[in-house]
Structure formats: structure tokens, C-alpha cells
Amino acid sequence: MSTDTHAAGQVAAEQALSRLHRITSSGELDFEQRVDAILRLGAEHFGLPIAIFSKIDDETYEVQQAIHPEDALKPGMSFELENTYCSHVVKANDVRGFHHVADSEIQTHPCYKNFALEAYLGAPIIADGVRFGTLNFSSPEPTRPFTGQDIELVRLFAAWVGNEIARRRDLRELEVARTELERLATTDPLTGLYNRRYMENCLTKELERAKRYGKSLIIGLLDFDDFKELNDNYGHTTGDAALRLFAKVSSDMMRETDVIARWGDEEFLILMPETGAAGALKYLQRLSDRVRESDFQAEDARVELTMSIGLGIAEADDTLDSLVSRADIAMYEAKQAGRNVTKLQNDR
Numbered sequence: 001m002s003t004d005t006h007a008a009g010q011v012a013a014e015q016a017l018s019r020l021h022r023i024t025s026s027g028e029l030d031f032e033q034r035v036d037a038i039l040r041l042g043a044e045h046f047g048l049p050i051a052i053f054s055k056i057d058d059e060t061y062e063v064q065q066a067i068h069p070e071d072a073l074k075p076g077m078s079f080e081l082e083n084t085y086c087s088h089v090v091k092a093n094d095v096r097g098f099h100h101v102a103d104s105e106i107q108t109h110p111c112y113k114n115f116a117l118e119a120y121l122g123a124p125i126i127a128d129g130v131r132f133g134t135l136n137f138s139s140p141e142p143t144r145p146f147t148g149q150d151i152e153l154v155r156l157f158a159a160w161v162g163n164e165i166a167r168r169r170d171l172r173e174l175e176v177a178r179t180e181l182e183r184l185a186t187t188d189p190l191t192g193l194y195n196r197r198y199m200e201n202c203l204t205k206e207l208e209r210a211k212r213y214g215k216s217l218i219i220g221l222l223d224f225d226d227f228k229e230l231n232d233n234y235g236h237t238t239g240d241a242a243l244r245l246f247a248k249v250s251s252d253m254m255r256e257t258d259v260i261a262r263w264g265d266e267e268f269l270i271l272m273p274e275t276g277a278a279g280a281l282k283y284l285q286r287l288s289d290r291v292r293e294s295d296f297q298a299e300d301a302r303v304e305l306t307m308s309i310g311l312g313i314a315e316a317d318d319t320l321d322s323l324v325s326r327a328d329i330a331m332y333e334a335k336q337a338g339r340n341v342t343k344l345q346n347d348r
Contacts, residue, residue, distance in 0.1 A: 097120065218313050219272065222269075281342060
């Protein structure tokens with residue numbers, strides 16, 4: 001290689017590195033856009049117009065993104081790995097390049113027979129130490145022999161993609177973990193319903209909204225009848241099963257605007273925004289009937305589960321405590337009235 005050619009190659013490589021830095025550090029491009037820009041940069045720099053970002057699972061090669069002069073490659077297209085030049089990258093676990101396949105040791109390769117690609121340069125993409133796929137460039141025409149700078153440049157392209165895949169995976173895992181922590185902080189572990197702390201926050205906000213916009217707000221406090229006897233006679237496992245049954249029935253019947261939470265041991269609170277008293281009474285009676293009519297078994301015998309329910313209607317000067325207190329009074333009156341009763345309490 002002449003001095004001038006070497007110098008020109010050095011300048012081109014430095015320009016490619018500068019463009020790579022701008023692409024990878026851009027805050028305006030998302031991951032797919034940056035990969036697309038890297039594919040176009042490599043295709044231009046290496047003189048190889050076909051550029052592919054692939055994922056490899058076992059022996060399957062799948063296109064994730066691609067640049068093709070005739071738009072012949074689409075994401076999701078898959079090939080047997082052995083029928084692609086990338087099989088050599090996988091075997092070597094390193095960069096492989098062939099500038100003139102017809103005059104190389106892979107001239108009998110299926111990829112050459114099927115697609116007549118004369119030039120290829122590819123690198124493995126490694127994410128968190130595990131092979132993800134390849135970044136590769138090819139052409140139906142032979143090209144100049146690849147230089148050490150070319151090898152290092154395509155390796156650098158692939159390394160950035162691998163690191164970014166790993167980073168995005170870590171972010172997704174962190175988001176999953178954060179979501180799970182939030183769920184655990186707001187959810188009752190036995191029933192899967194919201195817990196009291198979440199309901200208190202939710203009810204406080206809904207009270208403020210109801211006052212601000214003059215909207216109606218009703219809560220229902222539901223308590224299993226004779227729950228202590230159920231636990232004493234059949235054990236706490238049966239009691240837990242009854243609580244989970246209520247959670248399933250109430251979740252199945254829940255309307256879009258309702259919020260249901262486990263309020264106490266065998267006590268539940270249902271928040272019903274913009275619901276009238278008649279509608280709330282009808283809805284909660286249906287829920288109570290559905291629980292009572294369920295086929296709940298304990299020691300091979302059906303046990304009828306009933307609930308006492310108290311309703312409270314929010315007033316303009318209500319606090320969380322005052323509203324819940326009135327619903328609690330109504331629920332106590334329901335129990336005094338013989339249980340399996342729904343009562344509305346709104347007196348001061």
C-alpha cells in the first residue's frame with residue numbers, strides 16, 4: 001500500500017470514528033435510528049451497500065434492521081445460520097472479512113451460491129458477555145482488501161450495538177423491578193387487591209376531586225359475616241381462600257372507575273366515583289349475592305359466605321376519616337340487622 005493510500009485510509013477512518021461518535025452520543029435519535037445510522041455509515045465507509053443488524057438464536061439468523069439498495073431485506077426475515085456468511089463470524093467469534101469470495105476459501109459457501117455476494121465484512125455483537133447476533137456488510141461486487149483499520153472499525157460498531165443492547169436490557173430490568181416494588185408497596189399479598197395505604201391515598205385524592213368539581217362519591221365497606229367462626233371451624237387456610245374468592249369475584253365485577261382494596265383482616269373498601277346511591281346499592285348487592293352464591297367448599301362441604309355492607313356518601317366537608325366512619329356505622333347497623341344486609345348511612 002502506498003503512503004498516499006495509507007494516509008487517505010487513515011483520514012477516512014478518523015472521519016468515520018467522528019461520525020460514529022456523533023451518532024452514538026445524539027440525544028435526538030432512539031436506538032433503532034442510531035443503528036440505522038451506523039449501518040449507513042458502515043455501508044458508505046466500507047463500500048458495501050448491504051448492511052444488516054442480525055439476531056442469532058441457535059441456528060436461526062433473523063434480520064433486525066437492514067439497508068439494501070433494492071429494499072430486499074425486511075426486519076423479521078430469517079435464514080438458516082449456515083446459509084449466511086455470518087456462520088464464519090460465529091465459528092470464529094470474531095470479525096471475518098472476504099473481499100472477493102470467488103477467489104477465497106469460502107467460494108462453495110451456500111450464501112455465495114444463493115446470493116452471489118462477492119464481499120463480506122462482519123463482527124459478532126456481544127451483550128453482557130453473550131452473543132446476540134452480528135453486524136455485517138456485503139456487496140455483490142468484489143472490493144478492495146480489508147485493512148486492519150476496517151477490522152477495528154467494524155468491531156467498534158458492533159461493540160457499541162452490543163453495549164447498547166445490554167444497557168437497554170438493564171434499564172428494562174430496572175423498570176420491571178421498580179414496577180414490582182411499586183406493586184408490592186400498594187398491593188395486599190394475599191388477595192392481590194390494593195392495600196389500605198394505597199386506598200387511603202386514592203380516597204383522599206378522590207375526595208378532593210369530588211369537592212372541586214362537585215362530583216358524587218360513594219364508598220362501600222364490606223365485611224364477611226361470622227369470619228372468626230369460619231377460621232375456627234375450618235382453619236385459617238379456608239379463611240384465606242374466602243378472602244381470595246372475594247378478590248376474584250369483585251375484580252371480575254369491578255367497573256372501570258371503581259377501586260377495591262383490602263381494608264382490614266376480612267374487611268374491604270370499594271371506592272365508587274360519580275355513582276348515585278341507588279346504583280351503588282344495586283351494584284354492591286349484586287356483588288354480595290355473587291359471593292354468597294359461589295360454590296365455596298370447606299372439608300368437602302359447601303359453605304355459604306355472606307357479607308354485611310355499609311355505604312357512605314361523601315359530603316362537601318368530609319375528610320377520609322369522617323366518610324369511612326359513616327360507612328363503618330352503616331356496616332355495623334347491617335350486622336345488627338341480621339347480617340347479609342346492605343345499609344346506607346349518611347346521617348351526621
